[in-house]
Amino acid sequence: ATTARSLLEAHMADLLSALHARLTSKFGGDAAKALNAAGTGEAATRELRLLSALAPYLSSATQAQQLLELFLPYLRLKPTPRAERVKEQVLRLVGGLLPLLERPELHLRFFGQMFAQLRARGGRAALCELWTRLAALPATAAAADLGEIGAVAAALNELNAFDGASVDELDYERRVSGYAALPPLVNRAPSPLLRPLLANAIHDVERDDIALRH
Numbered sequence: 001a002t003t004a005r006s007l008l009e010a011h012m013a014d015l016l017s018a019l020h021a022r023l024t025s026k027f028g029g030d031a032a033k034a035l036n037a038a039g040t041g042e043a044a045t046r047e048l049r050l051l052s053a054l055a056p057y058l059s060s061a062t063q064a065q066q067l068l069e070l071f072l073p074y075l076r077l078k079p080t081p082r083a084e085r086v087k088e089q090v091l092r093l094v095g096g097l098l099p100l101l102e103r104p105e106l107h108l109r110f111f112g113q114m115f116a117q118l119r120a121r122g123g124r125a126a127l128c129e130l131w132t133r134l135a136a137l138p139a140t141a142a143a144a145d146l147g148e149i150g151a152v153a154a155a156l157n158e159l160n161a162f163d164g165a166s167v168d169e170l171d172y173e174r175r176v177s178g179y180a181a182l183p184p185l186v187n188r189a190p191s192p193l194l195r196p197l198l199a200n201a202i203h204d205v206e207r208d209d210i211a212l213r214h
Contacts, residue, residue: 008057015054016066019047048074048086055093064100068107071097075114084120091126095133105140112195115156116202121168128157131196148189152196155185159200 008015051070058064074090077083098104111130118124134140135153143149158178161171186194 005057008054009059012054012057012059012063013066016063016070019050019054020066020070022047048090052089052093055096058097058100061100061102064097065102068094068097068101072110075110079117079119081120084118084123087118088120088123088126091123091130095126095130098130098133098137103139104134104137105143105146108134108146108192109195112192113199115196116199118203119207121162124160125162128153128160131156145190145192148185148193151185152189152193155182156196156200159197159204 047070051067055067058067071090071094075087077086111127111134114127115124118127131149131153135150140146140149155178158174158181161174161178163169163171182197186197189197
């Protein structure tokens with residue numbers, strides 16, 4: 001097992017390059033478009049399973065960035081129930097890559113916009129967890145323009161809270177309290193960190209969340 005792992009780690013760069021070439025060739029240079037066309041069937045998720053299997057063997061920031069870029073098209077799949085499950089899986093895998101990335105903050109815009117797009121509880125929980133992990137990274141927390149990322153991550157968890165005593169029941173008390181606590185945070189947080197809060201509000205408006213009526 002040790003020998004197999006060593007061989008895999010030694011050739012990780014070549015494996016990732018080959019997978020990237022396969023995706024580009026197979027999808028005509030546009031992975032997101034082809035994945036959308038394929039839906040979320042077996043053909044659309046075969047590469048995802050391969051990428052998921054490689055994730056535990058990464059050993060450098062370069063490899064983590066390469067794998068992240070290969071994961072991102074799955075987060076752009078058209079919205080369907082199965083696509084939501086695929087996105088949840090990808091978000092949890094991406095969360096595991098964050099500590100290896102040199103500049104994880106480069107993807108804040110994309111991950112912030114996802115709060116307006118995801119519908120399923122599992123996917124939104126995975127996205128909140130990803131933001132919590134981002135906030136816990138020393139490099140991210142120390143960035144001059146991201147000083148409030150911890151508070152924003154905590155707010156996102158409140159705005160997406162579910163009642164632990166019920167099945168798929170929203171925790172309206174926590175959500176209402178979360179929105180009530182937003183004004184001071186909005187006033188002091190830098191604009192890049194306001195995007196996920198705005199995206200979350202758009203999501204709740206579209207689904208007529210009772211928390212926004214208070």
